[in-house]
Amino acid sequence: MASRKVSRRRFVAGTAALSTAMVAAPFVRGAYAAGKLSLGLWDHWVPGANKATEDLVKQWADKEKVDVSLDFITSQGNKLLLTTAAEGQAKSGHDILAFSTWLPARYSEQLVPMNDIMEPLIKQNGAVNGTVEYLGKVDGKWLAVPATVGSQIKGPCTRIDLLKQHAGIDIQAMYPAGGPPKADGWNLDAFMKAAQACHKAGVPFGIGLGTTSDSVDTAGAIFHSFGAQLVNAKGDITVKTDNVRKALDYYKQLMAFLPEDAPAWDDASNNKWLVSGKGALIMNPPSAWAVAKRDAPKVAEQCWTHGFPAGPAGRFGPFLPFFWGTWNFSKNQSAAKSLLVFLSQASSAEKMVAASGGYDLPSFANLTTFKTWAEEGPPTGTLFHYPNPYNHQTLSIAAAPAPHKIAEQIYTQAIQTQMIVRHYKGEAMDKTLDWAAKEIEGFSRN
Amino acid sequence: MADIAAPSSIAAMGDSRSSLHKLMQRKSTVAFLMALPLILLITILVAYPAGYAVYLATLNKGMTRFVGFGNFEFLFGRDTFWLVVYQSCLFAITAVIFKALIGFVVAHFVHNIPSKGQRKWRGMLLVPWVIPPAMSTLAWLWLFDPSYSAINYLLQPLGIDRIPWTGEAGWARFSVILVNVWIGSPFFMIMYLAALKSVPEQLYEAAAIDGATWWQRIWYVTLPMMRNIIAITALFSLIVTFANFDIVRVLTAGGPLNSTHIFGTWAFRVGIEGGDIPLGASVSLFMVPILAVAAAFILRDITKRGSEV
Numbered sequence: 001m002a003s004r005k006v007s008r009r010r011f012v013a014g015t016a017a018l019s020t021a022m023v024a025a026p027f028v029r030g031a032y033a034a035g036k037l038s039l040g041l042w043d044h045w046v047p048g049a050n051k052a053t054e055d056l057v058k059q060w061a062d063k064e065k066v067d068v069s070l071d072f073i074t075s076q077g078n079k080l081l082l083t084t085a086a087e088g089q090a091k092s093g094h095d096i097l098a099f100s101t102w103l104p105a106r107y108s109e110q111l112v113p114m115n116d117i118m119e120p121l122i123k124q125n126g127a128v129n130g131t132v133e134y135l136g137k138v139d140g141k142w143l144a145v146p147a148t149v150g151s152q153i154k155g156p157c158t159r160i161d162l163l164k165q166h167a168g169i170d171i172q173a174m175y176p177a178g179g180p181p182k183a184d185g186w187n188l189d190a191f192m193k194a195a196q197a198c199h200k201a202g203v204p205f206g207i208g209l210g211t212t213s214d215s216v217d218t219a220g221a222i223f224h225s226f227g228a229q230l231v232n233a234k235g236d237i238t239v240k241t242d243n244v245r246k247a248l249d250y251y252k253q254l255m256a257f258l259p260e261d262a263p264a265w266d267d268a269s270n271n272k273w274l275v276s277g278k279g280a281l282i283m284n285p286p287s288a289w290a291v292a293k294r295d296a297p298k299v300a301e302q303c304w305t306h307g308f309p310a311g312p313a314g315r316f317g318p319f320l321p322f323f324w325g326t327w328n329f330s331k332n333q334s335a336a337k338s339l340l341v342f343l344s345q346a347s348s349a350e351k352m353v354a355a356s357g358g359y360d361l362p363s364f365a366n367l368t369t370f371k372t373w374a375e376e377g378p379p380t381g382t383l384f385h386y387p388n389p390y391n392h393q394t395l396s397i398a399a400a401p402a403p404h405k406i407a408e409q410i411y412t413q414a415i416q417t418q419m420i421v422r423h424y425k426g427e428a429m430d431k432t433l434d435w436a437a438k439e440i441e442g443f444s445r446n
Numbered sequence: 447m448a449d450i451a452a453p454s455s456i457a458a459m460g461d462s463r464s465s466l467h468k469l470m471q472r473k474s475t476v477a478f479l480m481a482l483p484l485i486l487l488i489t490i491l492v493a494y495p496a497g498y499a500v501y502l503a504t505l506n507k508g509m510t511r512f513v514g515f516g517n518f519e520f521l522f523g524r525d526t527f528w529l530v531v532y533q534s535c536l537f538a539i540t541a542v543i544f545k546a547l548i549g550f551v552v553a554h555f556v557h558n559i560p561s562k563g564q565r566k567w568r569g570m571l572l573v574p575w576v577i578p579p580a581m582s583t584l585a586w587l588w589l590f591d592p593s594y595s596a597i598n599y600l601l602q603p604l605g606i607d608r609i610p611w612t613g614e615a616g617w618a619r620f621s622v623i624l625v626n627v628w629i630g631s632p633f634f635m636i637m638y639l640a641a642l643k644s645v646p647e648q649l650y651e652a653a654a655i656d657g658a659t660w661w662q663r664i665w666y667v668t669l670p671m672m673r674n675i676i677a678i679t680a681l682f683s684l685i686v687t688f689a690n691f692d693i694v695r696v697l698t699a700g701g702p703l704n705s706t707h708i709f710g711t712w713a714f715r716v717g718i719e720g721g722d723i724p725l726g727a728s729v730s731l732f733m734v735p736i737l738a739v740a741a742a743f744i745l746r747d748i749t750k751r752g753s754e755v
Binding site (some may be wrong): 077081085212260261265273278417 | 701
């Protein structure tokens with residue numbers, strides 16, 4: 001099915017991909033090479049996690065007799081982002097490429113529709129969450145397939161001992177391993193009180209307010225919890241609403257209990273905060289916990305990953321999916337789709353999850369109960385609630401449900417965290433809202 | 447006809463050969479041919495990308511239609527853009543002034559070191575300039591780390607409160623300028639040192655006989671003799687500093703509250719991270735007229751002084 005002639009275009013595509021990507025390039029060759037397929041996948045930060053994907057691709061290539069070249073492209077220094085931009089401009093590159101959160105929508109006109117494989121996959125694996133649908137499906141067209149590798153929920157990772165000692169909250173009882181959450185009392189008020197108590201005790205919550213994604217994602221989830229949208233789905237600017245004001249006021253109070261330097265934090269800052277033992281809670285996927293396991297085992301033993309506190313509009317957790325997509329200039333679209341179906345099978349996803357130590361998340365509802373999350377530790381069960389197995393929280397992304405081209409700018413320019421910091425530093429609420437409205441007005445240009 | 451034509455064609459051939467020979471013997475032709483590889487490289491690696499950037503800057507957000515100067519008009523209405531203009535000018539001008547001052551002072555110190563040990567000092571002082579800026583800025587990032595700043599750790603016993611090096615707009619601006627000065631001063635130092643070495647010793651001797659003070663020697667001898675080097679170095683540094691990317695990107699990523707963004711970093715944020723390539727291209731092109739004006743003024747001055755000499 002995937003047999004293709006090696007054309008000049010394929011050769012150009014392959015060399016362009018190599019020249020634009022900073023790659024560790026293991027070459028996986030099918031036993032009876034009869035066609036070619038090039039992949040540019042996200043280079044996993046977990047040692048050995050790439051191997052699971054590599055093995056799966058090889059298994060598929062051997063069966064389908066396709067010659068596959070596999071590039072793992074790091075997202076460090078925006079390498080993957082730049083590769084995507086270069087391939088999109090050159091109209092030449094990998095047959096399958098990993099697209100981070102907003103990129104399927106950005107390149108919507110250059111991607112092959114995936115409806116023919118997504119609809120059967122959803123029937124087979126269960127529905128995808130609303131955020132994946134918002135990011136991956138535009139005008140009824142699936143632009144890419146949600147990737148297991150790299151997708152993550154950035155929920156709270158809490159120090160069991162510190163929260164119990166200083167805030168009187170038993171987080172393990174709220175989110176018991178192996179059972180459904182009993183977290184009705186885990187709301188934004190309780191969160192604020194806990195933040196205050198931990199701050200007073202000298203172990204503040206480590207929530208950044210910089211311009212990188214960890215900070216933006218947390219702000220986005222809390223804004224959603226208040227029903228605060230900056231732009232609605234129609235594209236109307238809705239900055240000057242009560243819900244936005246409430247969210248800003250809440251954050252102003254919260255910020256007083258966060259580290260003073262939170263506006264300067266980047267995505268590494270909260271990890272360091274947890275590992276150093278200085279903080280009682282951060283908002284992060286289990287990468288910080290995994291580093292603590294290696295560098296500060298005593299800290300890791302006390303970490304518990306769980307759901308977000310609920311707000312007046314509901315309980316929202318930030319979800320950052322990766323996607324696998326195929327350019328419309330790819331010559332091997334049918335082979336690419338075949339491989340994507342194979343990689344989206346439960347058995348494949350389970351191997352990827354296991355290889356990443358539970359970090360990677362499939363986006364399909366039926367694939368959130370693999371044994372890896374139940375067994376990982378210490379403490380055992382620390383990741384049980386990480387994949388949101390009981391749909392306890394609505395998985396969300398900052399700036400949704402704005403039209404993608406506006407939302408992407410709101411997200412990358414960190415409008416929400418900038419609003420929070422401005423207001424906290426004494427700027428009048430109306431002035432902050434005016435500033436945000438004017439910025440967003442600029443994003444709406446065509 | 448044929449009898450006449452033949453000698454004339456031979457003569458013409460001879461003429462063309464000799465004119466080609468003459469052309470090849472002209473210094474300007476030889477110079478052009480020797481510079482041709484570089485001209486080709488610049489055309490491919492500079493002129494073409496610059497032309498492409500101009501083309502991109504004239505497209506709409508979706509890159510589907512021509513909008514002329516529409517992107518620039520849009521930028522002029524944005525507060526953040528003017529903040530970036532202000533910050534870029536502040537960053538470049540302040541950094542160049544401090545680099546020039548420090549380079550000048552250090553060059554004098556090094557010039558006065560006995561020649562035996564001078565090479566070691568020159569080598570050591572060049573280290574900040576030789577290390578790739580992205581690497582050295584990473585080291586500075588750790589020194590300025592919001593939570594674990596080594597500098598704050600050292601200042602603490604002196605009773606100095608924790609300084610938010612990258613967390614507060616004023617300090618963040620100071621930090622990016624400081625790192626740029628640290629990296630760029632050795633370049634000024636080495637250029638000025640070369641200029642100092644070329645100042646004839648007799649001029650100083652004459653000044654000393656006339657009873658000139660240390661300051662008068664600097665003001666009336668050293669500075670006039672170094673004027674061209676100072677101007678060229680300042681221009682070169684101004685261009686490079688305006689076009690800086692790595693220091694701000696690594697140290698603050700433009701934050702907090704966009705207060706340290708310069709043209710390069712904001713163009714990247716808008717164009718690559720935000721997906722608005724035409725607007726990003728417009729931001730990056732905006733520094734061209736600023737630098738062109740600066741270059742015109744400085745080079746005109748140099749030409750004037752050159753003709754005076």
